[in-house]
Amino acid sequence: MGEAENFARLMRELKERAGLSYGALARRLHTSTSTLHRYCNGDALPAEFAVVDRFARACGASPAEAVDLHRAWLLADARRRAGGEPAAAPALETQAVLEPEPEPEPVVVVVVAPEPEPAAAVGSRPGPGPLPRGPWYRRRAVVVAAAGVTAGAVAVALLAAAGPELRAPRTGAGAGAGPTAPSAPGSGPASAPVPTATGAPQPTAPGGGSAPGPVPPAASPPVTATATASAPHAAPVVPLKAAVRTHVWAAGCDHAYLAERGPGSVPPPPVEADAPAWASAQRAVHAGTQIVEVTLHGTGGGAVVLEDMEVRVAARRTPPAWNVYQMSQGCGGGLTPAVFAVNLDAPRPLARPVAGNDAGKALPAPSFPLRVSAAEPVVLRVEAVTTGCDCDWSLDLRWTGPSGxxxxxxxxxxxxxxxxxxxxxxVYGYALEQGRWAR
Incomplete structure (x- = not known):
């Protein structure tokens, strides 16, 4: 049985047990009877979970049944949006690419050069894959020949000045009375890459430069020295996959866009599912309010804890003098979801938890920390509002998991x-009877 069929089966079982007709349920869900009938037959899938949540409440579903229905909807929605791809990697509007390329760990190379011939060098070499952070972090030392060190190894071998007792290896900066080896230029740690929910990691380094390549040992009398080259720590593999929807309408119908074009050049308003393509074609901008919905899945066997969410405003501009196009003349609904509210006009915007309401029943405000795993997805809804700026912004989710x-x-x-x-x-609204935008 496919994901959509399984979701439809759960809906039918809840409806039959509740003994409610399609008409009665449709009125409670603020949708048409034919649409609800298609949901229960597996011919269509709700665009957002709010409809599914209201359906479960109307049918008197238990908390366990509501969780099962939520999970079935997430899998079916992921399968639909991926066009037949496995549901383990859902792609809504943008798909997370969260696994940064591994970087080499710090390497310590000891070069021994006795009189007759070069001696062996002892060092730690990076193992395959990224290195996790935490108390379980370990290095494994391997023995390699000095002549076999390749040009790709991130190491610097330096020789100290000759002395009477420099034939014994130095194992630290304070070993012996001889001079210590200078540190390699650019050997300080670089800042770790920040993975994004929709793009590859973007690592940065101090000064914008890259780490220098290997430096061969200088020619000098046979001595023994120890040199340490620091390489950037590999960031831990992000144990999360995120699917982001940036065009979420209130109650599935209420939203507004700013567009530079005149009303005669703007096509009729789309349905919510087609809003990204419509807005891109019109070069439209969210007007006054934007709702962002993030669905998070764990990718490993353990759980991940979401600790906090920070709002970052990258730019503030004067709002453009464009027209406002309302997607609906008002649709209303009995559900106000709980959200994280963001005031972009604040000097330092915060994601503030706000409780919701479902036909008079209070919905608790979301709060951190939150637990996420492969079997327990989490949906975060963020509603940003501005009355004074044209703002560029993003969200940073801080997480902790088994890998760091x-x-x-x-x-x-x-x-x-x-x-x-x-x-x-x-402000323009679309007049259906006239087939045009009107003020």
């Missing part, structure tokens, strides 16, 4: 999210 800890960037396909104020701009 890090930060996951949430943005719009590798670009910042963009929301602009629309105060005082001309």
């Amino acid at each position: 800890s890090g930060t996951l960037r949430i943005d719009d396909g590798g670009r910042p999210l963009r929301t602009s104020a629309a105060t005082g701009r001309p």
Whole structure:
């Protein structure tokens, strides 16, 4: 049985047990009877989980049944959006690429050069794959010949000045009375890459430069010296996959966009599922409010803890003098989901938990920390508002897991999210009876 069929089966079982008709349920879900019938037959899938949540509540589902229905919807939605790809890697609007390329670990090379012939060098070589951080971090030493050190190894071998007792190897900066080897230029640690939910990691280094290549030993009398070359630590593999929706409408119908084109050049409003393509074609910007929905799945066997979410505003501009196009003349609904509210006009915006409401029943505000695993996905909903700026912004999710800890960037396909104020701009709504935009 496929994911969509399994989801439809769960919906039918809840409906039949509740003894409610399609018409009665459709009124509670603020949808049509035919649409609900297609959901239960597996011919269609709800665009967002809010409809599924209201359905479960209306049918009196237990908490365990609601979780099963939520999981089935996530898998079916991922399968639909991936076009038949395995559901383990859902792709909604943007797919996370979260596994940074491994970087070599710090390497210590000891070069012994006795009189007759070069001696062996003892050092640690990077093993395959990224190195996790934490108390379980270990290095394994291997013995290699000095002549076999390749040009790709990140190491520097330096020779100290000759002395009467320099035939014994030095194992630290304080061993013996001889001079210590100078540190290699550019050997300081570089800043770790920050993975994004929609793009590859972007590592940075101090000064913007790259680490120098290997330096061969200088010619000098036979001595023994120890040199340490520091390489950037490999970032831990991010144990999360994130699917990001940046065009989420309130109640599935209420939203507004800013566009430079006149009303005669703008096509009719789309449905929510087609909003990304419509907005891209019109070069439209979210007007006043933007809702972002992030679905997170664990990728390993253990659980990951989401510790906090930070808001980063990259740029503030004067809002453009464009027209406002309302996607609906008002649709309303009995559900106000709990969200993280963000005021982009604040000097330092924060993601503030806000409780929701479902037909008079309070929905608790979301709060950190949150637990995520492969079997327990988490959906975060963020609603950003501005009345004074054209803002570029993003979100940073701080996580901790078995492989270490890090930060996951949430943005719009590798670009910042963009929301602009629309105060005082001309507002147009689409008149269906006239087939055109009108004020």
